[in-house]
Amino acid sequence: MSVNQREIGRRKLLGEIRRQQRVPRIDLSELTGISRATVTTITAELLREGLIEEVSSDLGEKDSKRGRPKVDLKIRGAARLIAGAKISHKTISLVLLDFEGTQLAAHEAELEEAVMPTEDMTVVLADLLEVLARKMGLSRADIAGFGLGIAGIVDAPRGFVHWSPSLDSRNVMLGDILGRGLGIPVFIDNDANLVAMAEKSFGLGVGHNDFIVVTIESGVGMGIVINNEIYRGTRGCGAEFGHTKVQLEGALCRCGQRGCLEAYAADYALTREAMMASGEAAEREVEDILRAAKEGDEMAASIVSRAGRMFAMGLANIVNIFDPELIILAGEQMQSSHLYAEEVIEGMRKLIVQVDKAPPEVVVHKWGNLMWARGAAAYALEKVSENALLEMAENVA
Amino acid sequence: MSVNQREIGRRKLLGEIRRQQRVPRIDLSELTGISRATVTTITAELLREGLIEEVSSDLGEKDSKRGRPKVDLKIRGAARLIAGAKISHKTISLVLLDFEGTQLAAHEAELEEAVMPTEDMTVVLADLLEVLARKMGLSRADIAGFGLGIAGIVDAPRGFVHWSPSLDSRNVMLGDILGRGLGIPVFIDNDANLVAMAEKSFGLGVGHNDFIVVTIESGVGMGIVINNEIYRGTRGCGAEFGHTKVQLEGALCRCGQRGCLEAYAADYALTREAMMASGEAAEREVEDILRAAKEGDEMAASIVSRAGRMFAMGLANIVNIFDPELIILAGEQMQSSHLYAEEVIEGMRKLIVQVDKAPPEVVVHKWGNLMWARGAAAYALEKVSENALLEMAENVA
Structure with missing residues (x-):
């Protein structure tokens, strides 16, 4: 089995465990088409890395052959701490999720400025992420990834903002700038895409592979989900x-x-x-x-x-x-x-x-502002999972 | 390795060999991320089924270790015969391709009626496919798959025509009807999608994963290619x-x-x-x-x-x-x-x-009408390849 295949296998299995929430190891082969032997190897690696954990099966049954309690696999909530935020005109909403996607804390604040230089945005976010983490007795440094939704035209894969009403300049590598300033990985996207991400992850889009989300706030935005992925266009100017x-x-x-x-x-x-x-x-x-x-x-x-x-x-x-198949009109x-x-x-x-x-x-x-922030966190969760698997591949290699 | 995985591997390898045109077996593992052992097993199966063949490498080098001539793998042109056609207002263009996609013959004819019942369309197509195959000393029965492009609203995966200016009735299971009448598998799509298929397979879309084709004939059509696939929408009413x-x-x-x-x-x-x-x-x-x-x-x-x-x-x-990244304005x-x-x-x-x-x-x-027909044939080629692999899986199982 090549390195490439092993990595694809890890991604598939972690994704399937996330989708299933709780799943017996033995079902994973059927669900993913990955051989039982490989499932055993990879789940052992994921357990060792602390990304997943074993919990006793809801049924409390015993494994008939081995006589020990049956266990399910699930994502280990404590594995990573994720934050998400959405900047609106003069307000910001933030949420803190665990690695399972469970909301741990939320916070909303007024912003002094509607249009900011990146330096001010860094300072504001640093403070607010600290406030958010403190609610759980943690600090900003414990956050493994931060997703931020802002209005405007965003090239998400590059973390690049062509233009945003919240920023005082155009063409900003906002992801990198905030990442350095905050000391944690930052993932930026257009607010409408993050609503689509929220709908896909835990909203009305669950169970749909292709749908459109139209957001109505002060402007009109759109998120496109094709084949269970957000479609972003070539330059970040789609939708x-x-x-x-x-x-x-x-x-x-x-x-x-x-x-x-x-x-x-x-x-x-x-x-x-x-x-x-x-x-x-x-x-x-x-x-x-x-x-x-x-x-x-x-x-x-x-x-x-x-x-x-x-x-x-x-x-x-x-x-x-x-x-x-579905159009979701979303707005607060x-x-x-x-x-x-x-x-x-x-x-x-x-x-x-x-x-x-x-x-x-x-x-x-x-829905309310918090759902937009949860969409941003869902995006960060996806990215942090990918990064965790890449780190793991390096550890193993 | 599960059945599922083996099938995915076959599809990947056949697709990669098609893309590369000629490729040493040893490069396939690198190109696809499939282990060398699996590449060896699967390519042996594909050779046995006659879908691919070995040809001596262009360089005429000898394998230094074994002393025998180096060989490349390629699609075996003779494996399957494919036809494609496009019905325009009162004309029809047809092409015959081999399994490599090489054009063997072409034919154009005038139609007596612009709007037909399916019975007449079956008779006309049966005649013309026979004429086409005869050009190569073959008969219609030798054709493994036939792709047909028509104007209108087509649900391609079902071969269902919601409406077409070429048909005298709405809501027709045209693929099934023609398939039974002609005695060969028939694959139907909207003409604009087939232009997109042609551009993707051997036109200006080669090397691009995401592009839009706008067709201008008597009407204005569109084909959408996302992630190297034609995007068709839920009900066949997209684009x-x-x-x-x-x-x-x-x-x-x-x-x-x-x-x-x-x-x-x-x-x-x-x-x-x-x-x-x-x-x-x-x-x-x-x-x-x-x-x-x-x-x-x-x-x-x-x-x-x-x-x-x-x-x-x-x-x-x-x-x-x-x-x-690219918009192709296509029309004849x-x-x-x-x-x-x-x-x-x-x-x-x-x-x-x-x-x-x-x-x-x-x-x-x-471009001319023949390119539209080639797009239809390219679509049939894709479908016939899929079917050949499914048959193969049944033979092996």
């Missing part, structure tokens, strides 16, 4: 759903271009239209506009209706391209409910290619 | 680029919906606009409109320009979603050159998310 164009030379977008979906469906688009329509200089809150629309204000209703129809059109384009803001409305989803269904087969399922998942 | 919407409640499309890209960029859209603009009942040929636009006719220029700008917008949406019609024009590509570049990194490469690949 920019909010900047797909829904109108040739249309409304001006925050990005400087015209006709982007966001320029019709995002919060600022609604408040801008309401301001222009009323001729008032004061900005109206989105909640006000939505309430007015419900109460029969025609102008407000027209603004909200167009946002919905544009969103339906953008969503239909995604279905016409990906034909996914109740105020975006007009975009989740049944008439919007029905509008999307009318704009997709019509075949005699049910259109993709659309589900709405409203 | 419907021509029916992504570029205008809310816009121009009427042939599909019955409004605002589809095709309703602005396809041939019929140009002729329709020209007809409406001139008030003449006679349809103008697309070539006429393009010529008039070039010669300074303002109305023609406006029609052509909008088609280009809408096409640029649709293309930009694809880039904003996939961030591919010189008359679509206005959509390939540099100003259209430049228009797309202006509508994508701007980062300090080069936009995806865009290449134009003009």
Whole structure:
């Protein structure tokens, strides 16, 4: 068996044990297609490295042949400590997970600045990770990996940020910079991808191999899961759903271009239209506009209706391209409910290619900031697992 | 080694030998990560089954240890005979390949009907496959697999056609019906996917794992290659680029919906606009409109320009979603050159998310009908290889 094969085997087995949560050693060969002898060798290595552990089987049965209690294998929670965080406009949410993915602690804080130089971000994160770890009587140095989700355009494999509303400069090797500053491995991704990661790991995407997550916060984001992996594109500029164009030379977008979906469906688009329509200089809150629309204000209703129809059109384009089995509309803001409305989803269904087969399922998942942070931690967990296996390969070699 | 693993090993090795064209047995372990002992066992099986063969190395060297001539392994061309065809409006193109993928014969014919019942299609194909095989002194029964590309919405893994302009009914299990009628395995796919297959197998996509192919014939199609595989979506309705919407409640499309890209960029859209603009009942040929636009006719220029700008917008949406490394614009019609024009590509570049990194490469690949048929044959070749390995597994078991 080549080194390559052994490494693939380790990855497969650790992944399968994680998926199964608890699994008798004897089932792993069947589940993975790896021979029993190899399963025995590799699980012994994983036990020795402390990445997995034996626990007595739930049934408490005894092994009939050997007369000793039956055991299951599981991920060893204490093996690694993982942190995840999500930076929103002026808030940050953090979670601490064990290696099993169990949440140990959480923390939320206000940020003094919405836009930061990397030095300030390092200082803020160092403090907050220390606060988080202390909640478990540990310190920042005990954290094996930290996943960070930020808005913007992120080349995740390189930890490179093309642009982010949270950073004061473009083209930043943020992963490396924070990694050095914090003294722990840091994994960066776009916030929408991390929502997709959360849905895939412990959300509504569990059990689905191909699905799309559309996130609605102040902007419109997307995460694409193909073959159980996040699809990120070549330059880290994929899944920019909010900047797909829904109108040739249309409304001006925050990005400087015209006709982007966001320029019709995002919060600022609604408040801008309401301001222009009323001729008032004061900005109206989105909640006000939505309430007015419900109460029969025609102008407000027209603004909200167009946002919905544009969103339906953008969503239909995604279905016409990906034909996914599932679309998850994820967001924490109740105020975006007009975009989740049944008439919007029905509008999307009318704009997709019509075949005699049910259109993709659309589900709405409203959740809090902590779930985004958990997605970031899930990404870090995946990376830390990979790194643990690479270290192990070096130890063995 | 489990059965599962052995099968994966066979698939990997056959695929690697195909990719390498000629390869010394000793290199295969390094290339695939499969142990030398297993490579020896599996290649012996593949040789016994006649799927591969030994040829003397190009260098004519002798193995220094054993003193016998060095040999390479290669796919055995004579192992299986493969056919591929593409049905266009009223023409059909066919090619015959050997198991190495070498083209042995080709044939083109006019069809009497553009829209057929499956019975007629079976009769026509039976005749033409016989004609094709006779060119090599063989008969239709010698063909191990037949790939067929047709326009429409096709669920390829099931061989199911939701709808095709070439068929007189919807929801047809075309693969099974033709398979029974022709007495050979038939593999159906959307024509755009088969162009993607051709580009991936022997076109401009060789060496690229992720790319998009946009096809321009009378309609606008797309093939998506992710991780070296054609991405087909859940219901076989993915990659419907021509029916992504570029205008809310816009121009009427042939599909019955409004605002589809095709309703602005396809041939019929140009002729329709020209007809409406001139008030003449006679349809103008697309070539006429393009010529008039070039010669300074303002109305023609406006029609052509909008088609280009809408096409640029649709293309930009694809880039904003996939961030591919490469986009291949493929088509056989010189008359679509206005959509390939540099100003259209430049228009797309202006509508994508701007980062300090080069936009995806865009290449134009003009080719004939035979290349589409070769794509269909490449798809059949892939399927026949899989089936040959499955049969082999049964023989061994």
